[in-house]
Amino acid sequence: MARKSATGRIGIADVALKAGVSHATVSRVMNGNFTVDPDIAARVRAAAVELKYQPNPVGRSLALGKTDTIGIVVPDLANPTFQAILRGLSRAAAQDGYRVLIADSFEVSSEEAILAGEARRRCDGLVLCAPRMGDAELAEIAPSLHPLVLINRTTAAPGVPSLVVDYGLGVQALAEHLVELGHTRLAFLAGPAGSASNGLRLEGLAVFKASHAHVDVTMLDGGSDFDTGHEAVDAVLASGATGILAFNDLVAMGLMSGLHERGVNVPADISVTGFDDIPFARYTTPTLTTAAVPIAELGAQAWHQLRALIRQEGTETPGVRYQPRLEIRSSSGSAPVSPAP
Amino acid sequence: MARKSATGRIGIADVALKAGVSHATVSRVMNGNFTVDPDIAARVRAAAVELKYQPNPVGRSLALGKTDTIGIVVPDLANPTFQAILRGLSRAAAQDGYRVLIADSFEVSSEEAILAGEARRRCDGLVLCAPRMGDAELAEIAPSLHPLVLINRTTAAPGVPSLVVDYGLGVQALAEHLVELGHTRLAFLAGPAGSASNGLRLEGLAVFKASHAHVDVTMLDGGSDFDTGHEAVDAVLASGATGILAFNDLVAMGLMSGLHERGVNVPADISVTGFDDIPFARYTTPTLTTAAVPIAELGAQAWHQLRALIRQEGTETPGVRYQPRLEIRSSSGSAPVSPAP
DNA sequence: TTGAAAGCGCTAACAT
DNA sequence: ATGTTAGCGCTTTCAA
Numbered sequence: 001m002a003r004k005s006a007t008g009r010i011g012i013a014d015v016a017l018k019a020g021v022s023h024a025t026v027s028r029v030m031n032g033n034f035t036v037d038p039d040i041a042a043r044v045r046a047a048a049v050e051l052k053y054q055p056n057p058v059g060r061s062l063a064l065g066k067t068d069t070i071g072i073v074v075p076d077l078a079n080p081t082f083q084a085i086l087r088g089l090s091r092a093a094a095q096d097g098y099r100v101l102i103a104d105s106f107e108v109s110s111e112e113a114i115l116a117g118e119a120r121r122r123c124d125g126l127v128l129c130a131p132r133m134g135d136a137e138l139a140e141i142a143p144s145l146h147p148l149v150l151i152n153r154t155t156a157a158p159g160v161p162s163l164v165v166d167y168g169l170g171v172q173a174l175a176e177h178l179v180e181l182g183h184t185r186l187a188f189l190a191g192p193a194g195s196a197s198n199g200l201r202l203e204g205l206a207v208f209k210a211s212h213a214h215v216d217v218t219m220l221d222g223g224s225d226f227d228t229g230h231e232a233v234d235a236v237l238a239s240g241a242t243g244i245l246a247f248n249d250l251v252a253m254g255l256m257s258g259l260h261e262r263g264v265n266v267p268a269d270i271s272v273t274g275f276d277d278i279p280f281a282r283y284t285t286p287t288l289t290t291a292a293v294p295i296a297e298l299g300a301q302a303w304h305q306l307r308a309l310i311r312q313e314g315t316e317t318p319g320v321r322y323q324p325r326l327e328i329r330s331s332s333g334s335a336p337v338s339p340a341p
Numbered sequence: 342m343a344r345k346s347a348t349g350r351i352g353i354a355d356v357a358l359k360a361g362v363s364h365a366t367v368s369r370v371m372n373g374n375f376t377v378d379p380d381i382a383a384r385v386r387a388a389a390v391e392l393k394y395q396p397n398p399v400g401r402s403l404a405l406g407k408t409d410t411i412g413i414v415v416p417d418l419a420n421p422t423f424q425a426i427l428r429g430l431s432r433a434a435a436q437d438g439y440r441v442l443i444a445d446s447f448e449v450s451s452e453e454a455i456l457a458g459e460a461r462r463r464c465d466g467l468v469l470c471a472p473r474m475g476d477a478e479l480a481e482i483a484p485s486l487h488p489l490v491l492i493n494r495t496t497a498a499p500g501v502p503s504l505v506v507d508y509g510l511g512v513q514a515l516a517e518h519l520v521e522l523g524h525t526r527l528a529f530l531a532g533p534a535g536s537a538s539n540g541l542r543l544e545g546l547a548v549f550k551a552s553h554a555h556v557d558v559t560m561l562d563g564g565s566d567f568d569t570g571h572e573a574v575d576a577v578l579a580s581g582a583t584g585i586l587a588f589n590d591l592v593a594m595g596l597m598s599g600l601h602e603r604g605v606n607v608p609a610d611i612s613v614t615g616f617d618d619i620p621f622a623r624y625t626t627p628t629l630t631t632a633a634v635p636i637a638e639l640g641a642q643a644w645h646q647l648r649a650l651i652r653q654e655g656t657e658t659p660g661v662r663y664q665p666r667l668e669i670r671s672s673s674g675s676a677p678v679s680p681a682p
Numbered sequence: 683t684t685g686a687a688a689g690c691g692c693t694a695a696c697a698t
Numbered sequence: 699a700t701g702t703t704a705g706c707g708c709t710t711t712c713a714a
Contacts, residue, residue: 011691022701027693037699052485057463058402059691062706067399069442069463077428087418090445099460101410101442104431122398122410122440144393226624257624283567283598285626352707363685368709378683400707403690 010053019047030055069099070306071119072127073112077104079224080250080278081295082129085151088299089127096307098124109133109194113141120145125306127151132194147309149302150319153196161305162319163298167197167275168204170291170324174245174273175208177289177326179215182335183243183271187218189232189255191247195224198247201275205245222247229254233262242270242335249274249281249290256284256331267333277327286330293324351392360388371396410440411647412460413468414453418445420565421591421619422636423470426492429640430468437648439465450474450535454482461486466647468492473535488650490643491660494537502646503660504639508538508616509545511632511665515586515614516549518630518667520556523676524584524612528559530573530596532588536565539588542616546586563588570595574603583611583676590615590622590631597625597672608674618668627671634665 012030016023021040028036029044036044047053061067070093074082090100101123103115109132120126125147131138135155142148142157150162171188178186188205191198209217218239222228229251236244236255246252252274256266266272266286274281277292305317357367362381369377370385377385388394402408411434415423431441442464444456450473461467466488472479476496483489483498491503512529519527529546532539550558559580563569570592577585577596587593593615597607607613607627615622618633646658 009691013691023692024694024702025700028700031693035699040700054458054462056691057459058399058408059706060693061399062403062691062708063693065706077424077431083418083424086443087445090418090443091447094445099442099444099463101440102427102431103440104428104435106432117395118398119440121395226620230624253621253624257626257628260626279567280594280621283571283594285598285601287598350707354707364708365685365687365710366683368707369684372709376683381684397707400690401709403692403707404709406690 009056010051011056012053014051015044015047015053018051019044066124067122068097069101069123070125070127070303071101071103071116071123072129073103073105073116073119073131074129075105075107075109075112075132077102081248081276081293084278084295085129085299085302088296088301089303090299091296092300092303096303098303105132107132113137116141116145120148125149125310127302127306128153130196147306149306149309151298151302154319159309161309161317163301163305163322164200164319165197165293165298165322165324167200167324168207170275170293170326171201171204171245172208173324173326174275174289174291175205175212175215175217175243177328178243178245178271178273178332179212181243181271181332183241184214184335185216185218185239185241186243186245187220187236187239187241189220189222189229189236189244189246189251191222191224191251201247216241222251224248225250226254226257229256230258233258236270237262237264243332244270244272246272246274249276249278249288252288252290252331253280253284256286256288266331269336271332271335273332275324281327281329284331289329289332290327291324292327294322298322350397351394352397353394355392356385356388356394359392360385407465408463409438410442410464411466411468411644412442412444412457412464413470414444414446414457414460414472415470416446416448416450416453416473418443421621422589422617422634425619425636426470426640426643429637429642430644431640432637433641433644437644439644446473448473448533454478457482457486461489466490466651468643468647469494471537488647490647490650492639492643495660500650502650502658504642504646504663505541505660506538506634506639506663506665508541508665509548511616511634511667512542512545512586513549514665514667515616515630515632516546516553516556516558516584518669519584519586519612519614519673520553522584522612522673524582525555525676526557526559526580526582527584527586528561528577528580528582530561530563530570530577530585530587530592532563532565532592542588557582563592565589566591567595567598570597571599574599577611578603578605584673585611585613587613587615590617590619590629593629593631593672594621594625597627597629607672610677612673612676614673616665622668622670625672630670630673631668632665633668635663639663 016026103119105112130152139157154162274288274290277290281288357364370382444460446453471493480498495503615629615631618631622629
């Protein structure tokens, strides 16, 4: 048989032997180098087909110094937001012939730096998605990770484009919307303490409060998943608020489910808003008012920025800032005449 | 500076130079080979730390003939089922120091074989998730993909473990459940035509029908997402069925949303069941009766089977068959006395 | 115990 | 137009 190499797979040498040419010529043919005699090229191609030869990407990567692979580090693969980003990234990168290596840090921020470094070494570039590590650490490792693109996080380190969603603006729009509906007592169901996007929401709320002295905004501890919302029902009811700004759509859905169980009517008794506009938001009962984030586009954009960096296109790309779009559906309505039960 | 190599990164040669030893010795130290003099080892380690040396995985892969990476090919990264499998796989593989490369075929079955081959060549093993390609093609390429694990698909090719969920049994249990509630007119909202799991459901329904001659089961065309369910409202109502078996939870949610808009009460007028028990199923209104699939475990199990293959542990692993568990919630109830509106 | 050297599979500069 | 040769960065025999 034609299996010569140590790995047992068919290598360039086998094809060269079969076609009666040198490795170099085979390599040239495989890479579409036209300085090869058509007859010989045909012979090589025939041999390659017959042997079912497929170039070994590892050897190729070592020789070329590139892997045609990019890495992405996410805090939690279970989070729909990160899933959507991954999808957008994967799709866009695939269009340019790049593959995606994933690294899930499982919210263990101390692992992120190591994970990122390891991923980066196997890839041509890296996307760091909402990293939980501290600013100092991020700035310190950023240079060693170049080409690097940040999502929902910025850094002082130079040459690192950031794609950030303006959660502050989004939460302001939602609060504004509730106020226009007559609500004067709001509550914010916060997200994970370490999350930068939660910080942005808090900043947005501070701005909102400064210009709406007559509106009462209660702060409630929370998280980022269904259960958070579901478990927050008591706290929400105790707050006396009639307009609830949930950290995200998942929390909002959990909350609505809990309120439903208590017989509280949404939006007649209490209005609930989410954030992100995940696909499910259109199909909840009632449908969810939320702030839409062009999340899949974020993934695609991350690839485009990374690609520019990899190709060393000197176009200074400071990143992109995305503004959420208010998506009014049925979970928000006029404030009840009497306070909520 | 210590940057010598062509790639601009610090290589083993830099460390060797700095420590005053050969590449070989550095390699030995980095790999914990104890045949190195402790003093020299310490010197090497110090040099490595000082230069922030990190071995290049590509060079390592080429020398060792392994990448410590596995690949997974999915038909659609947007599908929660595949996301969950990916997560379980990624988590389990990470525990053993393996990374995951993803390849999304975007439901283009003609691309699957190429995608799978490319992914496999960069990895030590492959997981093919519910491949849409034909049986013949699958059996033909399977040997070249070894080590290979199949999810929700089987093949005649030997040495390929399959993890399959028994969708047939699940749909039978759901239908049985509806019949026990008094429903005699059911409808099945089918999934994608090419999907093997849809085929299994159909087989299950055939078995069910054979033993329930008095029950009428209408077959309705469909798909696998929200919109499918939402758009099926008319067909569902026209069928006169009071118990609807949706292809999966997403379709069920879309359908319930559509029914709600039409003023049809679930489950008073019509009962709806899903499939998969995605996290959202607990939080729909009403909560969704479904068949639970231990989906994250499937991903983990895929890794364990793949690991055994990679390690060439001769333990014949013919795969695992998972039986869905009936999860009765609020979207299914007694059949209405009079036919649905 | 260490170094020199071969080789993993490929690409590319150089030579012919 | 093609072959020879030298790497890419690493591991691993084989000598010493």
